[in-house]
Amino acid sequence: APAHSLTIFDRCYLSAELMINWQRQHTTSHWMTPIKSNTQYEAVEQLDKEGRDLLVEMKVPAHARKQDPSLPEKWQARLVLYPKPEQPNHVIGVLTSLTSLEYGTQSLLDVYFERWEIENSYGEIKHNMLEDEVLLRSKRPF
Template sequence: MNVRSHVIANAAISPYRKGEIPLASEFIHSLPDDSVTLLDKGFFSADLLLHIQNESANRHWLIPERKGLVYTELKRYGEGDRLLQMTVSPQARKKNPALPEQWQVRAVSYEVAGKEKTVFTSLPAARFSAAQVSALYHERWEIELGFRDIKSAMQHNAMTLRSKKVDLVYQELWGLLLGYNLVRREASQAAVAHLRAPNEVSFKFACQFIANQLAIMAGALSPSHTQRRLNELRGCIGSMFIEKRPRPSRPRAVKISKTRYPVDRKAAPLK
């Protein structure tokens, strides 16, 4: 997903038996030049990350630090900004003999709410400061907002899909992704026309508005009026901007499990 526009650039659907890293490896060829891929820590893999940066021109990656790694500090660029060297595991080199024995990553450490965070990246220190790297990683959260839009605005928070057969599940998922991208594309073009950022358009209102207008256009307008109506539609979407607010910090917590028995939160402790 493009974190600036929330448009889905590529997708893959598979049975649960196939892991996320093999699925992500299939996307590498479609990553554009002059780009940065933001990943969460579950995708930490020397094979995957080196493949991203080495296959094409000026492609980089950014990922949170994986705890427990053994490394050697080679250079210190500044406060909280280091160049590290790590050993590629024998298991990874067995799967891909082309991998080097050692690889280098840049580690940027910064503080958030009194806690130190560290991210690894291939972005060169000569071109990108530590502050730019740390700020960029926080844009990864935008992809979660895109997934939320699909689940809440398009699926109305349904717990399951409607389809019951495997082929129909695939069809329904691809249909959702295509419909989502159509709305995002129209919203992005409307935002650019109004000199605003694409992710500032309310997806929920844009989705409802476009669905209603397409139904009207299909039944009441001749094909010759389609372009004019699309221009009017984009003009209306341009009024659906939302105010961007800083995301509140909500530490992860284990929620109480659902039970059919009543729970009295004010009950006295057992003695």
């Protein structure tokens, strides 16, 4: 990852091992990912008046620490929650390594949704280019 960059991961990549090691390897770049609905965390510090911007602490699973003994027992990240979920399966918030308050709450949410809009646009382009045809992929013809 380039220095001073932000990598946005899909929610399926949220793991203590990946995020901790990402920060260790890319000390001048950051990560962001939507939070999973079953993510367990403890609020360490409230960073805004509304309680939507938090510094949180999460436990590193024992199986992850067994595979990588250098992992700590707990790790911290910033959690920014959306004011209201607008639809079912809506992203409820994002976790990020951008803990500095110079990155505003709304700015962090805007960055994630800008990425989401770009991804949706690519999907529409692919859909239009295929003219609604189903694309099948295989390593060999049948």
